[in-house]
Amino acid sequence: MEFKEFGWNNIFLEIPEEMRFSRQGGNSKDGFFLLEAEDYFVEVRWETFDSKKIKSLPEILDALIEQIRKKIKKGTTDIKVVNKEDTFVCKHKALYAIILSKTEERFCLWYCDETSRVITLRFVFKELNENSKIIVRRMLETFNCHGEKSKIWSLMDLSFALPHSLLLTETQISVGRAHFIFTEQKSLFFAEKITKVLIEYFSMANLVFKDTYKDIEKWFKEKYQKDLIKRLREGKVEFETLESRKFRRHSIYVKNALKTSGLTWRKTSFFYNFTWYCSNANRIYSLTIISSIKRPLLFKREIDKDGLEKMLQDFLSTFKCH
Numbered sequence: 001m002e003f004k005e006f007g008w009n010n011i012f013l014e015i016p017e018e019m020r021f022s023r024q025g026g027n028s029k030d031g032f033f034l035l036e037a038e039d040y041f042v043e044v045r046w047e048t049f050d051s052k053k054i055k056s057l058p059e060i061l062d063a064l065i066e067q068i069r070k071k072i073k074k075g076t077t078d079i080k081v082v083n084k085e086d087t088f089v090c091k092h093k094a095l096y097a098i099i100l101s102k103t104e105e106r107f108c109l110w111y112c113d114e115t116s117r118v119i120t121l122r123f124v125f126k127e128l129n130e131n132s133k134i135i136v137r138r139m140l141e142t143f144n145c146h147g148e149k150s151k152i153w154s155l156m157d158l159s160f161a162l163p164h165s166l167l168l169t170e171t172q173i174s175v176g177r178a179h180f181i182f183t184e185q186k187s188l189f190f191a192e193k194i195t196k197v198l199i200e201y202f203s204m205a206n207l208v209f210k211d212t213y214k215d216i217e218k219w220f221k222e223k224y225q226k227d228l229i230k231r232l233r234e235g236k237v238e239f240e241t242l243e244s245r246k247f248r249r250h251s252i253y254v255k256n257a258l259k260t261s262g263l264t265w266r267k268t269s270f271f272y273n274f275t276w277y278c279s280n281a282n283r284i285y286s287l288t289i290i291s292s293i294k295r296p297l298l299f300k301r302e303i304d305k306d307g308l309e310k311m312l313q314d315f316l317s318t319f320k321c322h
């Protein structure tokens, strides 16, 4: 069986090649995602815990079973815990349980004290066999809830890594296009620093943008710029083309812009944009990174351009567009 990497909201694991990312919700603090294949699915949930109200793992499991019990119609079937055992996931002590209701379900839960989250995995298989055992084992063995690997994000043949401080603040996935915004906000002495990363792609580019996909400069001006400015919510931004460079055998167009706004609190923002057509995935990708600093009038506002450049290099080196 072939496995592939999957990452979302500080969670990384290896999943069977055939699995699809089918649903997601919440944010880095509380959320879930669902991975599905034809005969089985896996649900991963995380929730920030209050260190003053720590429950034991068996207590969390009991609450979980109670939730399932409420959903089942009275008298149709009961829930039995068939097996419970201690295990380790990503160096955390975990509880693994097999529960029998209409189907046999497997749960695994633990506290990740590095990210202050309780993580729960639920495995549901139509049929349990050797393969399902391999799948469960591989997912638990490769699971990463706090280390280097958990910086990886992946979605529909796209993957990249971002520092943990950049949180997913907006997601929109629709037919033919998707975008994600990651934000980091830091308050300092009379200053506010904001970093934003917008990742956007358009599928079936050679059909949808028949006249422009070969000329990315034209595409940017005619088909994208307006949308991009709306999406950034930063008012009018004038992008200037800097250069075109090679990236994974694609030509990428680099643009930047500088903007100052505000009256008593002045804001200076520096924008970088990278746009290219990936012929392998037949998608147009556009990445925009904004670094802003907000300070009261007369305070010096300086963007750390070297730091930004370094972050961009790191980010691009992990970006796999196909």
Ligand SMILES: [Zn+2]
Pocket: 090, 092, 111, 112, 113, 114, 115, 144, 145, 146, 147
């Ligand atoms: Zn962890």
Ligand SMILES: [Zn+2]
Pocket: 248, 250, 278, 279, 280, 281, 320, 321, 322
């Ligand atoms: Zn590509």
